[in-house]
Amino acid sequence: MNNSPTPNPAPAIDKVRAGLARRRAAEKRFRAYGLSGIILGLAFVATLFLSIISQGYTAFFQTEVRLPITFDPALLGIPANAPDQKALSTADYDALVKHSLAELFPKVTQRRERRQLSDLVSGGASFELRGMLLSDPSLLGRQVEVWLPAGDDVDMLMKGHFDRNAPESERRVKDNQIGWLDQLTGEERLVQRFNTTFFTAGDSREPELAGIWGAISGSFYVLLVTLSLSFPIGVAAAVYLEEFAPTNKWTDLIEVNINNLAAVPSIVFGLLGLAVFINFFGLPRSAPLVGGLVLTLMTLPTIIIASRAALKSVPPSIREAALGVGASKVQTIFYHVLPLAMPGMLTGTIIGMAQALGETAPLLMIGMVAFIVDIPQSMFDPATVLPVQIYLWADSPERAFVERTSAAIMVLLAFLIAMNFTAVLLRKRFERRW
Amino acid sequence: MNANREVLCMEPELTETPIGVATPVTPTTDTMPRRASVGRDVRNTVGTITVPNPRMEARDVNVFYGEKHALKGVSIDIGAKEVVAFIGPSGCGKSTFLRCLNRMNDTVSGCRVAGQISLDGSDIYDRKVDVVPLRAQVGMVFQKPNPFPKSIYENVAFGPRIHGLVNHRNELDELVEASLRRAGLWEEVKDRLDQPGTGLSGGQQQRLCIARTIAVSPDVILMDEPCSALDPIATAKIEELIDELSQNFSIVIVTHSMQQAARVSQRTAYFHLGHLIEVGSTRDIFTSPQHELTEDYITGRFG
Ligand SMILES: Nc1ncnc2c1ncn2[C@@H]1O[C@H](COP(=O)(O)OP(=O)(O)O)[C@@H](O)[C@H]1O
Ligand SMILES: [Mg+2]
Numbered sequence: 001m002n003n004s005p006t007p008n009p010a011p012a013i014d015k016v017r018a019g020l021a022r023r024r025a026a027e028k029r030f031r032a033y034g035l036s037g038i039i040l041g042l043a044f045v046a047t048l049f050l051s052i053i054s055q056g057y058t059a060f061f062q063t064e065v066r067l068p069i070t071f072d073p074a075l076l077g078i079p080a081n082a083p084d085q086k087a088l089s090t091a092d093y094d095a096l097v098k099h100s101l102a103e104l105f106p107k108v109t110q111r112r113e114r115r116q117l118s119d120l121v122s123g124g125a126s127f128e129l130r131g132m133l134l135s136d137p138s139l140l141g142r143q144v145e146v147w148l149p150a151g152d153d154v155d156m157l158m159k160g161h162f163d164r165n166a167p168e169s170e171r172r173v174k175d176n177q178i179g180w181l182d183q184l185t186g187e188e189r190l191v192q193r194f195n196t197t198f199f200t201a202g203d204s205r206e207p208e209l210a211g212i213w214g215a216i217s218g219s220f221y222v223l224l225v226t227l228s229l230s231f232p233i234g235v236a237a238a239v240y241l242e243e244f245a246p247t248n249k250w251t252d253l254i255e256v257n258i259n260n261l262a263a264v265p266s267i268v269f270g271l272l273g274l275a276v277f278i279n280f281f282g283l284p285r286s287a288p289l290v291g292g293l294v295l296t297l298m299t300l301p302t303i304i305i306a307s308r309a310a311l312k313s314v315p316p317s318i319r320e321a322a323l324g325v326g327a328s329k330v331q332t333i334f335y336h337v338l339p340l341a342m343p344g345m346l347t348g349t350i351i352g353m354a355q356a357l358g359e360t361a362p363l364l365m366i367g368m369v370a371f372i373v374d375i376p377q378s379m380f381d382p383a384t385v386l387p388v389q390i391y392l393w394a395d396s397p398e399r400a401f402v403e404r405t406s407a408a409i410m411v412l413l414a415f416l417i418a419m420n421f422t423a424v425l426l427r428k429r430f431e432r433r434w
Numbered sequence: 435m436n437a438n439r440e441v442l443c444m445e446p447e448l449t450e451t452p453i454g455v456a457t458p459v460t461p462t463t464d465t466m467p468r469r470a471s472v473g474r475d476v477r478n479t480v481g482t483i484t485v486p487n488p489r490m491e492a493r494d495v496n497v498f499y500g501e502k503h504a505l506k507g508v509s510i511d512i513g514a515k516e517v518v519a520f521i522g523p524s525g526c527g528k529s530t531f532l533r534c535l536n537r538m539n540d541t542v543s544g545c546r547v548a549g550q551i552s553l554d555g556s557d558i559y560d561r562k563v564d565v566v567p568l569r570a571q572v573g574m575v576f577q578k579p580n581p582f583p584k585s586i587y588e589n590v591a592f593g594p595r596i597h598g599l600v601n602h603r604n605e606l607d608e609l610v611e612a613s614l615r616r617a618g619l620w621e622e623v624k625d626r627l628d629q630p631g632t633g634l635s636g637g638q639q640q641r642l643c644i645a646r647t648i649a650v651s652p653d654v655i656l657m658d659e660p661c662s663a664l665d666p667i668a669t670a671k672i673e674e675l676i677d678e679l680s681q682n683f684s685i686v687i688v689t690h691s692m693q694q695a696a697r698v699s700q701r702t703a704y705f706h707l708g709h710l711i712e713v714g715s716t717r718d719i720f721t722s723p724q725h726e727l728t729e730d731y732i733t734g735r736f737g
Contacts, residue, residue, distance in 0.1 A: 247543055315580075317576065317578060317580035318580060318582060318583070319541070320538065320541070320574075320576060320580065321576070321580040321581070321582060321643070321646075322582070322592070323538065323541060323569065324536070324538065324569060324573065324574040324575075324576070324647070325569065325570070325573065325592060325593035325596075325646060325647060325649075325650055326565075326566050326567065326568075326569035326570035326573075326593065326596070326597060326650060327566075327592070327593075327596050328566050328596075331596050335592065335596075336582055340583065
């Protein structure tokens, strides 16, 4: 046996050493590929975030003008003594703004110029003044300094989105307006303040009056419906399929179809919702209820698949242990399997909810794309949702909507990141070793 | 126990018999070690499968996993308050048979059990039998310690609670303590009953599993290689425990260690490729096996 025909075969360790350099190089190369992939991905994400944030952060501020407003009954066109609510709410508050501006700039007399002057202040200023007087009627006849939102063109100019050195004909803010603005700035009557309107208002045709609260409320109601339907149904379906269903052709078919359902383009669910929930069941169009139902259909497969994976990952030894002491199947599942699978199920649910929150297409089909000013108060009120709001704003021509679009995207991303972070935390927190 | 321990050093010596040639049955006296007399190709069970006071009786049990015929015509009695050891090479069907005894095989999809198994005279595979009370009567301890990922207390309390064995918290406390005491674990865990059972050492976990099983006062305890994941000291503790428990329970233990079988059991059954080859008193099996396959196995010539 020892006298092999090849003289002095190299010991194995020499061969191992000879190949070592090649092995190390391969390892290094592989690591480099992985690393460059990650860097590329991060670079894209960073670019995305940078562009959105740099375009959108200014929307969190709004230029406001401080005007001395006299709540003069004569200007308002109402009786001076104890005017009723109706009179107060239908009074001419625009006149107050115009009058105040005229007093600040007495030299402006031409009709055209006066129009330009009143364009400096947002058309929404009168609503604000009405609100003030309605909540405090004692203001009638008194003069107060009031911060009012500037018009969106002024806002854009002050934020530097409009070039004040461009030729006047190409500029939406004219030379004389810039002159007045400079005067106002000099008198400290023009500042940028935190834009609370953006977070508290519904949609509006006027960018400076538009906010995302309506869309956030809409999204909230939609997700509420989606969560309260898809979580119990999804978990129940997963438990049944994983724990009770016999393995036969039918369950195979169901399984394949659930996976197919997860791959169906979301707009198809929108069409289905339109046909079934609105046309057949006669549910209200544009309502979060219908949106939630549609998104439930879309989220269910995600939740079922994640829940089944979570159930599968519960070690069989736990089931055996429970069955071994005489627990029934249901007891085994409810006392031992479900608690262990719950973190995984919740993670899947949160990810499904995050998907639902970002979903646009199916909601377009059921009319949640309408221009809705009022904040929805229930899941039957017409509403829109955050991503659709973004879509609507992105479609608007005003420059001020560009930054609001980006700002709304930031808010949406913040919600999504918060949800995914919760999912990660849940997983970490409840990770169990057995 | 002591008598059994001696068996260890009494393994029969190998004699130079040509393989395949069965020596004729020789009715010798008990003092002389006999030679195995049943040939290797015989598959009928050799020895006495019955006991005078059986708790469980299995007759002609066949098990199929789909097409695979895993257990072939096994018949054996499990007596009251005795320890029966199942030995045999891996894959011979010991676990499969053990799991038939409390119908744990019901949970395996594609598994079919044929034949008769009765507990105290009533067929456990009868259509009307509910597995819940059956498993309360025939408890099981598994190969890998599998405490619930809950507190030590909850681990033991689970069984009595779901079966409604106790009415008050106090009773439950007492039952948990009694079970842990009987499992020899009380002194080690009495100060940390609220800590997770999964935090115990392997041997403690296995004793916790035993405590969990005896908390529902079963008649028969099935143990599937309960010590295979444990170190020798933990193993010794479990063996001691089995010895004590055998005063109150019938115990069936599957083991890969012949020493263990010799130490803890009164009767031993040898399985081979799905057949029950030989049953007899542990002393007889280890000193004078009648079947050549048994002899091969216990002398280490096989498996
Ligand atoms: N769940 C199962 N599905 C299919 N075959 C199985 C299953 N469990 C065990 N078997 C087969 O049945 C035979 C006996 O297995 P088992 O009872 O586990 O053997 P042992 O416990 O004696 O090692 C083996 O051949 C094994 O492959
Ligand atoms: Mg086994």
